[in-house]
Amino acid sequence: MKMGDKLINIDLFEKLTPDIKKYFLSLGLNNETSEDLSQDVFIKMAESYADKKESKKNLRSLMYEVARNVRNDHFRRLYRIPKLQSLEEVEYYLADNVEVESTVLKNLESSELKDKIDLLPPLKQKILELKYNFDFSYQEIAEIMNLELGTVKSQLFRAKEELKTLISND
Structure with a gap:
């Protein structure tokens, strides 16, 4: 084929x-x-x-x-x-x-990190999963989720910032 x-x-x-x-x-x-x-x-x-x-x-x-x-x-x-x-x-x-x-x-x-990730909005959770669990590039994530490349980058950045805040608040 x-x-x-x-x-x-x-x-x-x-x-x-x-x-x-x-x-x-x-x-x-x-x-x-x-x-x-x-x-x-x-x-x-x-x-x-x-x-x-x-x-x-x-x-x-x-x-x-x-x-x-x-x-x-x-x-x-x-x-x-x-x-x-x-x-x-x-x-x-x-x-x-x-x-x-x-x-x-x-x-x-599992770890505290997983619990914190679960507190994030579903879109940010999915982007984190695709990036870190499955090692997809930003472009591949954009294609999979039908998002703009810039959206993927900004959502990933925001997700990491939110995680830092959630972890530091404990």
Whole structure:
């Protein structure tokens, strides 16, 4: 499959997969599910470029957008429980929920910084997450969030200033 003038290949998949997998693991999904969803992201990325509807976007930005959509689809499927289920489906559902629950509990016990970040407006939280958890550039964050580059820079600066104030007030 082609993406613009570039060819989507296994090397590209192997280069981007750790970031995608890290994203899914950070949501509390187990290793196997994270790998499966990472493969889904790659397939959807290839389809997007094959359709040429996304060919002008930065690959990392596209990857994150596709991963977010795959995550949403996964959780919709996960929490939509059919009336009749096989034992394997129930075990899969419970295993993922236990992973999510344990990660949430770990995060609740996390540092004071995390608590302070939670006090920030959602936009600033998201920009901080993309910058420091996923190491996106300002330009990539702007593309992912459909914001101007200047807006991303100023919001990140303000978020850091607000964090300094929140921490120093304790």
